Amino acid sequence: MTSVKNKPSRIFSQASSYFEELQEKICAALEVADGQGQFSTDAWSRKEGGGGRSRVLEEGGIFEKAGVNVSTIHGMMPESIAKKMEVPPSLFFASGISLVLHPQSPMIPTVHANFRCFEREDGDRWFGGGVDLTPYYLFEDDARHFHDQLKRACDVHDKGYYPKFKKWCDEYFFVKHRAEARGVGGVFFDYLRDDAIRIFDFVRSLGDSFLPAYLPIVERRKDEDWGEQERSWQLLRRGRYVEFNLVYDRGTTFGLETNGRVESILMSLPPVVEWHYNRIPDVGTRESDLLMVLRHPREWAANGSA
Numbered sequence: 001m002t003s004v005k006n007k008p009s010r011i012f013s014q015a016s017s018y019f020e021e022l023q024e025k026i027c028a029a030l031e032v033a034d035g036q037g038q039f040s041t042d043a044w045s046r047k048e049g050g051g052g053r054s055r056v057l058e059e060g061g062i063f064e065k066a067g068v069n070v071s072t073i074h075g076m077m078p079e080s081i082a083k084k085m086e087v088p089p090s091l092f093f094a095s096g097i098s099l100v101l102h103p104q105s106p107m108i109p110t111v112h113a114n115f116r117c118f119e120r121e122d123g124d125r126w127f128g129g130g131v132d133l134t135p136y137y138l139f140e141d142d143a144r145h146f147h148d149q150l151k152r153a154c155d156v157h158d159k160g161y162y163p164k165f166k167k168w169c170d171e172y173f174f175v176k177h178r179a180e181a182r183g184v185g186g187v188f189f190d191y192l193r194d195d196a197i198r199i200f201d202f203v204r205s206l207g208d209s210f211l212p213a214y215l216p217i218v219e220r221r222k223d224e225d226w227g228e229q230e231r232s233w234q235l236l237r238r239g240r241y242v243e244f245n246l247v248y249d250r251g252t253t254f255g256l257e258t259n260g261r262v263e264s265i266l267m268s269l270p271p272v273v274e275w276h277y278n279r280i281p282d283v284g285t286r287e288s289d290l291l292m293v294l295r296h297p298r299e300w301a302a303n304g305s306a
Helices: 010-034 079-085 140-155 161-172 196-221 228-247 250-257 262-268 286-295
Strands: 040-045 050-058 063-076 091-103 110-120 125-134 185-192
Touching: 010 050, 010 063, 010 091, 010 110, 010 125, 010 196, 050 262, 063 262, 079 250, 091 196, 091 262, 110 196, 125 140, 125 161, 125 196, 140 161, 140 185, 140 196, 161 185, 185 196, 250 262
Parallel strands: none
Antiparallel strands: 040 050, 050 063, 063 091, 091 110, 110 125, 125 185
């Protein structure tokens, strides 16, 4: 019989430390890539237990808004959350890193990553997370590069991970009321329980793959020309991003229902967004080409190990 405990396990503590280290690594690399902006740091605490550190860069040379958050919290699980997870309400421990980067240029895609460890007092523990890319204009070589990097990180641990988690990502990051994907996907997984050490090693591989997957795309696209038309399309597509995060995103729901810090939870939202009535791009345009892919998800990674 599993004993009840009131402190997290060693693997949970290791995961929490890794998320903090990853935040530092990513923020340092993004400041170099941006070339102008710097991250502010906002440490916060949660009265029910735990806290976190929000780091935000705004109005930089590349990134209009970039947020990289870490948190480690604990407390009693609300009944609403327990019901969704199909577990009894209990003391819980949760730690994770979440980032969203919104570039100024419509030619550079928005990117999201999230990795988390959740543990209950009876020892039940699981990992979840994912990485996905949201372009405004489709560059197929960027999508292939991004997916190849994620596939490489998955294949090291299990050749079945990438196809399974890529499909899960396509299904999860889907704006149902628009009948279109949020972007060109990536990988998404949740409730991975199995061998905690093995799963944590997998999560670290994906976390370490983020910069190699994304920064080369930034470098390739940062000098692409764009104007008012491209900017307007970007702001319209950002509206779809907002719709997904506020209607469907599990992390947003969990944060708000556990009395999380609102500023950190809503950090993922872009600073400037537009909604226009029934704007449909003309067939044959670059905007229309993107929509075709969002409505019909494709395979991007190379066959076999990347």
